[in-house]
Amino acid sequence: MQQPIFAYWSIRGLAEPIRMLLVHLGVAFEDKHYTAGDAPDYDKSGWLADKENLGLDFPNLPYFIDENVKITESYAIITYIAAKYNPDFLGRTAQERVYVNMCAGVLKDVNHAVSMACYAPDATTRIPIALDGNKANLGRIANYLQGKRFFMGDQPTWVDFCAYELFDRIEAFDPEFLRGISPIFETYKGHVRGLAHIEEFVSRPRLAFNNKMAGWGNSPL
Template structure:
């Protein structure tokens, strides 16, 4: 059967996997696991099957493609990229270098701690400047052809743009990059379809991006 992508109904926990699969034109299925409402946020729908899927490191998201069973978002992206010749060739992307996603997640889950939000927004321009300088005048982040890296970066930039709509105002090349990416025919079709669910970004337990 087609590859199966297991995920939560939160765009922040499936970074770039769906857009990448859509871009390749791959036939794939989604298995969405829903958590319950407050106060318990029941996770039994996932926990009941977590250790029965044959995953080496059971977690969400996962990708099952025949005998290949993969967890961890970046590993899933690299696996898909290898299948469709979308790995870096001209420039090597420094692994792990993204606007501080974990800090953003912390802010989103503990937004009542206003100091976290202030700290995040204070350091964000410096992080985005590094991305702007790395992209420079290149068309894509890893060279002159699109790679899985662009899907990963686009996802994180878009989440930051939702958190702070003005955060890219001083970075014309990053805004142009997002416009170019979202204008790709298959990506534009996906973004306009009911398969694309930009919200919620995080799980129900979060204080921001949970609706």
């Protein structure tokens, strides 16, 4: 059986939670990277050469090809992987699945604000504004995590990998910001790192958070 192919830019970005889930679940896969050129053009010809020739209904990055299943959109990909390899990672009950999606939506809103700030030319000015603007939601996330190892209690789900990557990026920019809200973030990240294969994954040399045109996080830290 051919290994599935997971493809994205040669950065962490939207891909890292998906890579973490694949690694944790022990899925052998091809981790295909596309590389943008340098400034000022940031050439994307490598991706553009493939874009319309892969049989994708909605060509985009990231994409996941698993034999005849060809998916784009990061949430569609990560939920497909969870459903195929360990359905408990979607949530064990209907209520948990709804709560996973709810938490994912909150994390996505915070992540979008931070990402937009990262790609601004004056990123080092914009990121603190984005973080301050999302401090209330991050506080609610901290409250939600009280007494839990993961977002769904003792059961990890796909949303935990999205959360870990968001918290890691915030801490890379400002190590004190999340600590100033609650110590739960550091404790929570430790629980995620304690999952099978994750400590090894996060300890290896890492890619940049963002692509070359970003104002911050465009090279490995």
